[in-house]
Amino acid sequence: xxxxxxxxxxxxxxxxxxxxxxxxSRGYRVASAPDGRQALAKVDExxxxxxxxxxxxPGMDGWEVCRIIKxxxxxxxxxxxxxTARGEFAxxxxxxxxxxxxxxxxxxxxxxxxxxxxxxLEARRRAQ
Amino acid sequence: MxxxxxxxxxxxxxxxxxxxxxxxxxxxxxxxxxxxxxGDALRAAPDVVVVEAGEVDDLxxxxxxxxxAGSALVIACHDSDRCETVALANADDWILxxxxxxxxxxxxxxxxxRAEGVRFPRRTEETIDRLRFQELLYDxxxxxxxxxxxxxxxxxxxxxxxxxTILYIHYVWYSKIEEIYGWQKLDDVLESTAxxxxxxxxxxxxDGDNLMMVAHVADDDFILFTHVPAEPGVAERRLxxxxxxxxxxxxxxxEREHGxxxxxxxxxxxxxxxxxxxxxxxxxxxxxxxxxxxxxxARGAEEWERTLKISxxxxxxxxxxxxxxxxxxxxxxxxxxxxxEALARGTRRSLRSPEVLFQVAEEANLIWELSRLLRQRAxxxxxxNLKQGQFLFLNVDPHDFDDPEFRNLRxxxxxxxxxxxxxxxITERTAIKDYARFQEYLTAFRERGFRFAVxxxxxxxxxxxxxxxxxxxxxxxxxxxxxxxxSNFLKQNLVETIVGFAESQGAQVVAEGIExxxxxxxxxxxxxxxxxxxxxxxxxxxxxx
Numbered sequence: 049x050x051x052x053x054x055x056x057x058x059x060x061x062x063x064x065x066x067x068x069x070x071x072x073s074r075g076y077r078v079a080s081a082p083d084g085r086q087a088l089a090k091v092d093e094x095x096x097x098x099x100x101x102x103x104x105x106p107g108m109d110g111w112e113v114c115r116i117i118k119x120x121x122x123x124x125x126x127x128x129x130x131x132t133a134r135g136e137f138a139x140x141x142x143x144x145x146x147x148x149x150x151x152x153x154x155x156x157x158x159x160x161x162x163x164x165x166x167x168x169l170e171a172r173r174r175a176q
Numbered sequence: 177m178x179x180x181x182x183x184x185x186x187x188x189x190x191x192x193x194x195x196x197x198x199x200x201x202x203x204x205x206x207x208x209x210x211x212x213x214x215g216d217a218l219r220a221a222p223d224v225v226v227v228e229a230g231e232v233d234d235l236x237x238x239x240x241x242x243x244x245a246g247s248a249l250v251i252a253c254h255d256s257d258r259c260e261t262v263a264l265a266n267a268d269d270w271i272l273x274x275x276x277x278x279x280x281x282x283x284x285x286x287x288x289x290r291a292e293g294v295r296f297p298r299r300t301e302e303t304i305d306r307l308r309f310q311e312l313l314y315d316x317x318x319x320x321x322x323x324x325x326x327x328x329x330x331x332x333x334x335x336x337x338x339x340x341t342i343l344y345i346h347y348v349w350y351s352k353i354e355e356i357y358g359w360q361k362l363d364d365v366l367e368s369t370a371x372x373x374x375x376x377x378x379x380x381x382x383d384g385d386n387l388m389m390v391a392h393v394a395d396d397d398f399i400l401f402t403h404v405p406a407e408p409g410v411a412e413r414r415l416x417x418x419x420x421x422x423x424x425x426x427x428x429x430x431e432r433e434h435g436x437x438x439x440x441x442x443x444x445x446x447x448x449x450x451x452x453x454x455x456x457x458x459x460x461x462x463x464x465x466x467x468x469x470x471x472x473x474a475r476g477a478e479e480w481e482r483t484l485k486i487s488x489x490x491x492x493x494x495x496x497x498x499x500x501x502x503x504x505x506x507x508x509x510x511x512x513x514x515x516x517e518a519l520a521r522g523t524r525r526s527l528r529s530p531e532v533l534f535q536v537a538e539e540a541n542l543i544w545e546l547s548r549l550l551r552q553r554a555x556x557x558x559x560x561n562l563k564q565g566q567f568l569f570l571n572v573d574p575h576d577f578d579d580p581e582f583r584n585l586r587x588x589x590x591x592x593x594x595x596x597x598x599x600x601x602i603t604e605r606t607a608i609k610d611y612a613r614f615q616e617y618l619t620a621f622r623e624r625g626f627r628f629a630v631x632x633x634x635x636x637x638x639x640x641x642x643x644x645x646x647x648x649x650x651x652x653x654x655x656x657x658x659x660x661x662x663s664n665f666l667k668q669n670l671v672e673t674i675v676g677f678a679e680s681q682g683a684q685v686v687a688e689g690i691e692x693x694x695x696x697x698x699x700x701x702x703x704x705x706x707x708x709x710x711x712x713x714x715x716x717x718x719x720x721x
Contacts, residue, residue, distance in 0.1 A: 119363075130666075137640050137673060143666050144634075144656065150665040164665070171663040 052097040053077035054165065057087040057113070058131065059105045063156070067100060070158050071165065084108030091117055091126065098127040098168055100152075100161075103139075111146045118147030125175065127168040131156065177201035179284070180222035180247070182214065182231050188252060191277050192226060195284065202332070207231075215241060220328060224248040224284055239266050248287040330401045331459045334451070340463070341415065341450045343400040343422070344470035345373070348443035348478055365434055365442065372429040373398065376422055397474075399467060411450070419446045440529035443481065447473025481526075486540045488524050489533070493545050497523040498533075500550075500557040501715035505569065505686060505708045508700045515567030515599070517708065518554035519715050534573065544579040547572075555590045555598075561719040562597070569599045569629060569650075577617050586624055595625035599650060603631040604643070611645075618646065629686070634670055640677055651678050653704070655689040662694035668702060675703045 054076050058064050061082070068078045079094055081087040083105055091099065099117065103110035114128045127149045132139055135153035143151055150168055152161060179196050183189050184207065196203035204222060206214055211233070218225070218241045225238075225247050232238050235251075242249045248268045252275075268287035271280060334340040347369075377400075423446050431439040449469035451462050492498060502516040520530050527533045537546040554570055562568060576582045587595035600621065618628065629650035630643050634657045643651065651674060661667045671687075678685045687699040690709030699707060713720060 137670070140666060140670050140673075141634070141639075144670060148666050149663075151669070167665065171665075175663060 051077055053079045053094055055087065055090055055094065055096040055099045056080045057082075057084070057099060057105070057110070058102040059083055060102075063102070063131075067156065067161065070161065074162060076165070084110070084113040087113050088116060091123055095123070096126060097172060098129065098165060100129050100131060100165075101148075103130055103132045111142055114143075114146040114148050125172060127172050129164060129168055177224075178204060178220070178222040179224050179226065180204040180206050180217060181226040182206040182209070183226060183228040183252060184231060185228060185252075185273070188228065188273065188280075191275075191280055194277065195281050214238075218242060218245045218247065220331075221245040222247050224250060224288055226250045226252060226284075229253045248284075250283060250287045326399070326401065327460060327463060330463050333401060333403065334453055334459060334463070337403045339403065339450060339452045340466070341402050341448060342463075342466045342470045343402065343419070344447045344449075344467065344474045345398040345400065345422075345426075346445045346447065346471065346474035346478060347397060348445070349441060361434075361438070365430070365438065368433050369426060369430070370398070372426055373400065373422075375429075376425045377402075380418070380421075397471070399470070415448050415450070419448055422446050437529065441531055443478060445474045445477040445481070447471060447475070447477060449473065482536075482539070485526050485532070485536045488522075488526050489536050489540055489542060489546075492522050492524060492527060492533075493542065493549060496549060496553070498550060498553060499523055499717065500553050501717055502558055502719065503708060503715040504713040504720060505567075505706050506712055508687075508696075508704055508707050511712065513563075513566065513720070514706055515569055516558060516562075516719070517569040517601070517715075518550075518558070518571070520550045520554070538575070543573055543575045544581070547576050547579070548581065551585075551590065555592060557717075558719065559592065567597055567599050567627070569601055571631070572600045572602055574602070577614065583617060583620070585621075585626075596627060599627045599629050601629045601631040601652065602646075602648075604633050604635060604654070615645070634674055640674070644677075644681060647681065648683055650684050650686055650706075652686040652688055658687050658689045658695060658699070658709075659691075660695070662692070662698040668698065671699065671704065672702050675705075678705075679703075 054071055056064050056067050056071070056078060057080070058067070059082050064080045064082070068080055071078045079090055079096065081090045084107055087099070087101070090096070099114075101110045101114055110130060110132075114130065117123045117126055117128055128147070130143050130148045130151040131154055132143075132151055133154045135151070140151065149171070150164055152164055177196075177199060179192060179201050181189060181192050181203070183192070189205070189207070193203050195201075201223075204217060206217055209217060214232075222245070225242050227238065227249070229251055239249060250269045250271065251267045252271045252273055254273050269283045271283050275283070330340060423444050426444045427439065430442060430444075447470040449466040451466040453459075454462060498520055501519045501521065503519055504513045505515045505517060506512060507514045520533065521528055522533050527536065533546065534543070537543045551570060555568065558568060572582075587593060587598070590598070592598065622628070627649040628646065629652050630646055630648045631652045632654040633643055633651045635654035653671060653674065657667050657671055661671065671685075675685050684705040685703075686706040686708060687695075687704045688708045690696050690699065690707050690711045692711065696707060696709075696711055
């Protein structure tokens with residue numbers, strides 16, 4: 049069975065590079081997108097298992113992208129993990145409203161990233 | 177399929193007509209039309225437009241218009257020199273005349289495919305535009321076409337049959353299903369309703385060709401275009417029967433698929449209007465007018481039922497026709513019963529659901545009266561069976577605080593010695609307008625010994641700060657935080673935060689809506705003090721052993 053990729057969405061190319069390299073070194077397939085629109089196009093094309101989604105992006109923000117993915121019947125089992133600069137209660141409530149599955153507060157710590165990616169993929173496998 | 181042709185040459189026109197006939201397509205002869213009328217005809221979005229070179233002055237404009245209408249453009253030329261013009265006009269295909277019927281047919285097909293490619297580009301970066309575009313034309317949930325698409329088909333049906341009947345299906349949500357059960361539930365309900373309408377029609381009308389639907393014209397309403405064949409005089413009665421049966425069918429299907437609880441929150445009303453072809457009136461206007469008429473009829477039916485419900489409520493209050501159910505709240509660690517939440521229902525069928533009961537009371541300005549009755553009943557119904565140390569949770573409507581009788585409520589008014597056994601639940605969903613005064617009321621209640629719970633907490637209507645200001649004894653978590661919490665880490669984190677916060681405030685956290693063992697284990701591990709849900713107990717009229 050072909051492993052479904054992880055999609056990293058961030059307008060900061062350095063962040064994409066770091067996160068992507070780290071995940072690849074752990075054996076995941078990785079794809080990336082620099083903004084919300086292209087992220088949605090990639091989701092439609094690749095049907096990733098998990099999307100790491102930056103909240104603060106020009107144009108369509110991460111919340112909106114998350115809402116569209118989670119609202120769409122075809123992408124229902126895609127896990128969405130938000131990357132947010134602020135981990136305040138109200139931010140997480142926003143995540144709840146958008147249907148996000150998890151979140152990581154920036155700056156990203158790679159061990160936390162690895163652990164959260166794995167637990168979400170595991171939850172997805174269990175649900176199938 | 178629709179073919180629109182603007183050609184002078186008879187032979188070509190006849191050939192195109194023949195192709196249309198064999199393909200079962202509609203042939204529109206645009207030869208006698210002025211350029212302006214041609215523009216109008218294009219707005220009807222034919223699948224393919226055939227023009228003879230020289231027949232249209234402004235080919236670039238025609239190309240733009242056909243693109244706008246999503247039509248394929250084919251240009252017929254008499255000599256190969258003309259083909260240069262064709263290239264400039266960026267047509268989907270061209271024909272060098274004279275051409276055989278077979279060639280014509282193939283050219284039309286190619287053009288259609290090319291135009292299809294333009295309408296739905298396959299390139300990745302444009303996928304999102306395609307999805308958006310489809311979203312405009314077809315409703316995501318129901319898969320039904322949206323109104324602009326349908327108007328065209330309705331016109332076609334009207335032209336063909338000479339008459340058109342419109343059924344307007346009007347939905348009334350007695351309570352905000354979305355807020356209580358989450359948007360997924362609302363989506364589920366809408367989706368299954370659409371399927372139910374389809375099933376109903378598959379069963380009632382043999383001729384599937386007659387039926388077309390539009391979704392979401394206003395809020396959550398549907399429109400259905402159909403044709404009810406019958407002799408004059410009989411049609412009206414047939415339509416009436418159809419309407420009643422459709423309403424009944426949708427209601428029973430809703431009960432079966434989503435349970436009585438949800439079905440009770442949804443009102444379905446069908447209104448109808450029939451129009452006949454009238455060449456003197458623009459068809460769109462006829463159709464829109466009929467939609468309005470059908471919508472008015474549906475709303476009239478709703479209005480009528482509302483009046484009936486209000487008179488039912490008055491009788492309910494007179495006769496005290498309510499009954500109470502008690503939903504146990506258990507201690508998470510020991511699974512022992514900690515207390516009960518009282519839930520009210522009307523005994524009359526139309527007022528069975530508590531949400532409907534309260535909404536009707538609010539409309540009829542009878543909230544205080546209803547609340548007074550329910551408070552008395554709730555306490556009387558359980559007091560003899562309430563064990564030492566158990567609590568009774570009572571829902572309080574925000575309007576109750578305007579009622580002087582409620583504001584001065586004492587334990588003895590309810591027939592209890594210790595008001596500390598009563599927990600008043602106040603929902604976080606309702607915005608509190610006058611905060612200072614509200615705090616004052618709460619303080620007065622607390623001084624008299626009552627306890628408080630903030631209901632639906634964490635749903636995002638108020639932050640932790642405003643919950644802290646109310647200093648509640650209990651925080652009841654919103655159901656959106658609980659469903660599938662075992663697989664959602666964001667929810668787990670939010671609940672963990674609220675538990676930590678509650679403990680610092682000396683409050684206890686209640687998780688409502690626990691339906692699965694995994695959900696229970698997750699909230700238990702997160703330190704949630706109390707739980708309530710179908711996993712352990714359903715609400716019942718008495719006290720479980």
